[in-house]
Amino acid sequence: MEQVKANEKAITPRATDYSQWYLDIIAAADLSDYSPVKGCMVIKPYGYQLWERIQNVLDAKFKDIGVNNAYFPMLIPERLLTREKEHVEGFAPEVAVVTHAGGEKLEEPLVLRPTSETIIYEMYKDWIRSYRDLPLLINQWANVIRWEKRTRPFLRTTEFLWQEGHTVHATNAEADAFAKKMLDLYEGFLRDYMAIPVVKGMKSESEKFAGALYTYTCEAMMQDGKALQICTSHNLGDHFAKAFDIKFVDEQSSSQYAWQTSWGMSTRAIGGLIMTHSDDKGLVLPPNMATLKVVVVPIVNVDTKQSVEEKANEIASEMQKEFGVRGVHVDTRDMRPGEKYFEWEKKGVPIRLEIGPKDIANGQCVLVRRDTGEKIVTPLTDVVTNIQNTLKLIQDSLYNSALERQNSNTVEANTWDEFVSAIEDGKFVLAHYDGSAETEKLIKTETSATVRCIPFNEVASEGLCIKTGAPSKGRVIFAKNY
Amino acid sequence: MEQVKANEKAITPRATDYSQWYLDIIAAADLSDYSPVKGCMVIKPYGYQLWERIQNVLDAKFKDIGVNNAYFPMLIPERLLTREKEHVEGFAPEVAVVTHAGGEKLEEPLVLRPTSETIIYEMYKDWIRSYRDLPLLINQWANVIRWEKRTRPFLRTTEFLWQEGHTVHATNAEADAFAKKMLDLYEGFLRDYMAIPVVKGMKSESEKFAGALYTYTCEAMMQDGKALQICTSHNLGDHFAKAFDIKFVDEQSSSQYAWQTSWGMSTRAIGGLIMTHSDDKGLVLPPNMATLKVVVVPIVNVDTKQSVEEKANEIASEMQKEFGVRGVHVDTRDMRPGEKYFEWEKKGVPIRLEIGPKDIANGQCVLVRRDTGEKIVTPLTDVVTNIQNTLKLIQDSLYNSALERQNSNTVEANTWDEFVSAIEDGKFVLAHYDGSAETEKLIKTETSATVRCIPFNEVASEGLCIKTGAPSKGRVIFAKNY
Numbered sequence: 001m002e003q004v005k006a007n008e009k010a011i012t013p014r015a016t017d018y019s020q021w022y023l024d025i026i027a028a029a030d031l032s033d034y035s036p037v038k039g040c041m042v043i044k045p046y047g048y049q050l051w052e053r054i055q056n057v058l059d060a061k062f063k064d065i066g067v068n069n070a071y072f073p074m075l076i077p078e079r080l081l082t083r084e085k086e087h088v089e090g091f092a093p094e095v096a097v098v099t100h101a102g103g104e105k106l107e108e109p110l111v112l113r114p115t116s117e118t119i120i121y122e123m124y125k126d127w128i129r130s131y132r133d134l135p136l137l138i139n140q141w142a143n144v145i146r147w148e149k150r151t152r153p154f155l156r157t158t159e160f161l162w163q164e165g166h167t168v169h170a171t172n173a174e175a176d177a178f179a180k181k182m183l184d185l186y187e188g189f190l191r192d193y194m195a196i197p198v199v200k201g202m203k204s205e206s207e208k209f210a211g212a213l214y215t216y217t218c219e220a221m222m223q224d225g226k227a228l229q230i231c232t233s234h235n236l237g238d239h240f241a242k243a244f245d246i247k248f249v250d251e252q253s254s255s256q257y258a259w260q261t262s263w264g265m266s267t268r269a270i271g272g273l274i275m276t277h278s279d280d281k282g283l284v285l286p287p288n289m290a291t292l293k294v295v296v297v298p299i300v301n302v303d304t305k306q307s308v309e310e311k312a313n314e315i316a317s318e319m320q321k322e323f324g325v326r327g328v329h330v331d332t333r334d335m336r337p338g339e340k341y342f343e344w345e346k347k348g349v350p351i352r353l354e355i356g357p358k359d360i361a362n363g364q365c366v367l368v369r370r371d372t373g374e375k376i377v378t379p380l381t382d383v384v385t386n387i388q389n390t391l392k393l394i395q396d397s398l399y400n401s402a403l404e405r406q407n408s409n410t411v412e413a414n415t416w417d418e419f420v421s422a423i424e425d426g427k428f429v430l431a432h433y434d435g436s437a438e439t440e441k442l443i444k445t446e447t448s449a450t451v452r453c454i455p456f457n458e459v460a461s462e463g464l465c466i467k468t469g470a471p472s473k474g475r476v477i478f479a480k481n482y
Numbered sequence: 483m484e485q486v487k488a489n490e491k492a493i494t495p496r497a498t499d500y501s502q503w504y505l506d507i508i509a510a511a512d513l514s515d516y517s518p519v520k521g522c523m524v525i526k527p528y529g530y531q532l533w534e535r536i537q538n539v540l541d542a543k544f545k546d547i548g549v550n551n552a553y554f555p556m557l558i559p560e561r562l563l564t565r566e567k568e569h570v571e572g573f574a575p576e577v578a579v580v581t582h583a584g585g586e587k588l589e590e591p592l593v594l595r596p597t598s599e600t601i602i603y604e605m606y607k608d609w610i611r612s613y614r615d616l617p618l619l620i621n622q623w624a625n626v627i628r629w630e631k632r633t634r635p636f637l638r639t640t641e642f643l644w645q646e647g648h649t650v651h652a653t654n655a656e657a658d659a660f661a662k663k664m665l666d667l668y669e670g671f672l673r674d675y676m677a678i679p680v681v682k683g684m685k686s687e688s689e690k691f692a693g694a695l696y697t698y699t700c701e702a703m704m705q706d707g708k709a710l711q712i713c714t715s716h717n718l719g720d721h722f723a724k725a726f727d728i729k730f731v732d733e734q735s736s737s738q739y740a741w742q743t744s745w746g747m748s749t750r751a752i753g754g755l756i757m758t759h760s761d762d763k764g765l766v767l768p769p770n771m772a773t774l775k776v777v778v779v780p781i782v783n784v785d786t787k788q789s790v791e792e793k794a795n796e797i798a799s800e801m802q803k804e805f806g807v808r809g810v811h812v813d814t815r816d817m818r819p820g821e822k823y824f825e826w827e828k829k830g831v832p833i834r835l836e837i838g839p840k841d842i843a844n845g846q847c848v849l850v851r852r853d854t855g856e857k858i859v860t861p862l863t864d865v866v867t868n869i870q871n872t873l874k875l876i877q878d879s880l881y882n883s884a885l886e887r888q889n890s891n892t893v894e895a896n897t898w899d900e901f902v903s904a905i906e907d908g909k910f911v912l913a914h915y916d917g918s919a920e921t922e923k924l925i926k927t928e929t930s931a932t933v934r935c936i937p938f939n940e941v942a943s944e945g946l947c948i949k950t951g952a953p954s955k956g957r958v959i960f961a962k963n964y
Binding site: 033035036037040041042043044045048049051052063068069070071072073074075076077080093094095096097098099100101102103109110112119122123126127138142143145147149158159161326 | 515517518519522523524525526527530531533534545550551552553554555556557558559562575576577578579580581582583584585591592594601604605608609620624625627629631640641643808
């Protein structure tokens with residue numbers, strides 16, 4: 001994995017080296033560390049809090065729509081992985097294999113799950129008998145292993161954490177609707193919590209999940225204009241049902257193959273969060289993702305230390321009633337205030353509250369927004385309300401900035417030259433193409449851009465392929481991607 | 483793994499075959515299933531709810547005392563595992579090994595974590611510099627793999643889920659106090675939520691964790707008198723600090739080895755929960771562990787179906803305000819009430835609420851306790867309050883029954899004959915022994931009993947070893963165990 005530099009080091013500006021900036025932000029905010037195992041990262045407590053937030057919010061949303069959690073083995077017998085032809089072709093090159101255990105060579109090698117369709121559907125085939133057992137809606141929170149050649153913290157690691165939902169339905173229409181419903185659920189979460197706008201759409205044949213009928217995706221634009229596939233939801237059709245013999249007896253007593261979906265979001269989303277909002281000073285966290293929302297820095301000297309810290313603790317207690325014990329922290333360390341500001345800025349805490357003896361005398365304090373640096377003088381009587389309002393402003397502002405960036409960097413291209421130049425400028429490019437895998441490959445070779453998705457919100461329109469001039473039925477989004 | 487019989491099958495009575503009863507309960511309540519991988523189970527949604535409850539409650543308790551979560555890789559380079567001599571001797575025979583990945587043979591085999599001391603402490607050595615970095619209090623929720631010869635659902639499986647806490651301290655005294663504090667935390671959780679009384683104590687030299695200085699344990703008595711080690715907390719001394727070179731600079735600027743603890747609870751605790759409270763009719767859940775606390779069964783015929791179900795739903799909505807949406811379920815399936823009773827009894831739902839047209843006319847309903855079968859006629863106006871009270875009664879009653887059973891089945895033995903006979907009767911036996919590993923082994927060979935712990939609450943007393951007649955300084959608990 002590319003090396004994160006030490007915590008103390010200055011952050012490389014985005015303009016200088018976006019890729020190094022990303023690694024510097026992670027080190028500066030103490031989000032993760034490198035492990036002795038190639039491509040595997042350690043998620044440190046401040047980074048893991050972000051994953052816990054994702055888990056808590058998504059899990060509640062899943063339960064609200066009737067999805068239950070379960071847990072399936074991480075070891076998959078090799079024969080199961082090979083059951084669905086496209087699936088094994090997609091994943092076999094990336095698997096890690098257990099060949100020995102308990103001091104003996106295993107009769108059959110066991111694969112570490114790169115995803116769990118095969119082991120889960122081997123169970124589903126025994127759990128489903130009749131239409132009364134449907135829909136079956138199950139999710140699991142788990143670690144998965146994919147042997148990646150080039151890795152980067154959060155964005156692409158050999159081991160990562162995720163949730164994977166696996167549902168079974170009586171009809172293809174129902175499965176398709178459910179896959180889209182989950183994509184909407186993800187979009188809502190990304191918008192309301194992570195402040196990340198996305199383009200929803202369908203993957204092209206060559207980019208879809210190995211074994212799926214259709215793959216739906218949320219594509220987000222990073223600050224360098226590159227796309228990040230932040231989560232996906234698959235209509236698996238009856239591909240796995242046929243491979244694993246998942247059948248049910250319908251209301252007319254006839255035996256049918258079932259229809260399935262799977263969908264997931266992973267620790268990769270944290271990489272997207274970092275790259276969407278952070279700046280050259282460090283991490284920037286949307287308030288709805290931050291556990292620690294307010295850090296209180298008392299401005300003191302030897303004489304005022306006790307009285308100011310007392311007042312700061314009193315205000316903090318009041319705020320903790322609203323934002324939780326972990327939502328507010330008073331930094332009373334023996335350091336200069338400036339050093340503290342610098343450190344909490346690097347960690348992306350949404351609001352800094354400064355309070356000194358003069359402020360107390362005036363019955364006020366100063367709120368400083370992490371995103372804009374704006375200072376807001378606030379009467380102590382209104383501090384909780386003003387923080388609530390400011391947190392909301394920050395949340396909305398981060399989303400709106402990201403949306404504006406996405407919109408202003410999404411362009412149409414109608415000629416090959418326009419296309420090449422827009423891709424070089426780091427745009428999302430709406431263009432016609434002939435829909436063939438060959439053309440996609442050719443465009444990728446020449447420009448590094450791939451079809452990110454066929455957007456749901458794009459109106460069908462006749463046109464000519466940017467590359468071959470062959471007819472096209474609608475524009476798709478091309479971009480470089482992570 | 484021993485096979486669970488199909489869900490429909492009658493439950494083998496405990497008196498007939500305790501071991502089969504356990505498997506039948508798991509099948510009847512739909513808690514888990516067997517997977518195609520030897521010794522690995524699938525935790526089904528109703529069983530996984532129990533794990534989620536354990537996670538949520540323990541996680542909040544950990545955070546309250548300043549423990550933060552993180553995540554470390556599940557793959558451990560073999561060379562790290564071998565660093566601490568006793569540790570590798572204990573775990574090497576049980577590990578599964580990845581030898582190939584990404585289509586190639588690995589240069590160094592990677593072990594699937596059987597526990598994470600080695601990979602975590604390899605990181606800690608870089609994270610700790612000064613006394614200011616201490617104490618370091620980190621926990622992770624993870625899956626682990628131990629290649630077991632004989633497995634049983636929940637109690638002993640090749641892959642299991644757990645939390646493992648790993649802390650670092652400046653002194654041995656602080657580490658020891660922290661290890662004991664965590665044991666108290668576990669005891670409180672087991673008592674207040676799982677309604678499981680335990681004996682706290684220290685493990686003997688031969689039963690302690692591989693690499694620990696001392697292992698502290700919570701031992702619970704199952705209904706057959708056998709002991710279950712339900713969780714442990716280890717004072718690791720400076721054993722791992724020396725093996726991994728974890729040092730800090732103290733306040734006097736001198737470099738010191740650090741002192742460490744680790745502590746864990748796993749899905750094994752669910753096995754203990756099942757075996758502590760369940761009966762010949764099925765699972766029995768303490769209300770504080772049950773997600774679904776009340777199932778409402780409307781008693782209807784064709785004419786009354788609509789009006790009774792309407793009333794049942796109305797009552798359920800009222801109850802859901804108190805017990806959550808998932809805490810109350812109205813069973814309106816087209817089945818005879820008796821079938822429904824039978825099914826919810828098997829699943830251990832604490833309270834069944836029966837309501838029919840006559841009840842409605844009389845402004846009442848009937849509450850049925852799962853643990854005792856007692857029927858309580860309740861005015862509809864008091865239903866929420868009466869359910870709250872009844873849930874509390876059930877919770878207390880389950881704990882008290884288990885405690886009484888433990889107390890009445892704990893005996894002293896002062897001769898070898900008394901000892902053998904008490905062990906055969908399935909007792910916890912308080913006896914003197916000479917403290918040597920040889921004597922422990924001899925006693926195990928002859929009676930299958932092992933030292934479960936040197937109990938904290940046992941007053942020191944001089945005596946003679948039950949087996950060798952050599953002097954002893956206090957009684958320990960012997961029992962057969964899971």
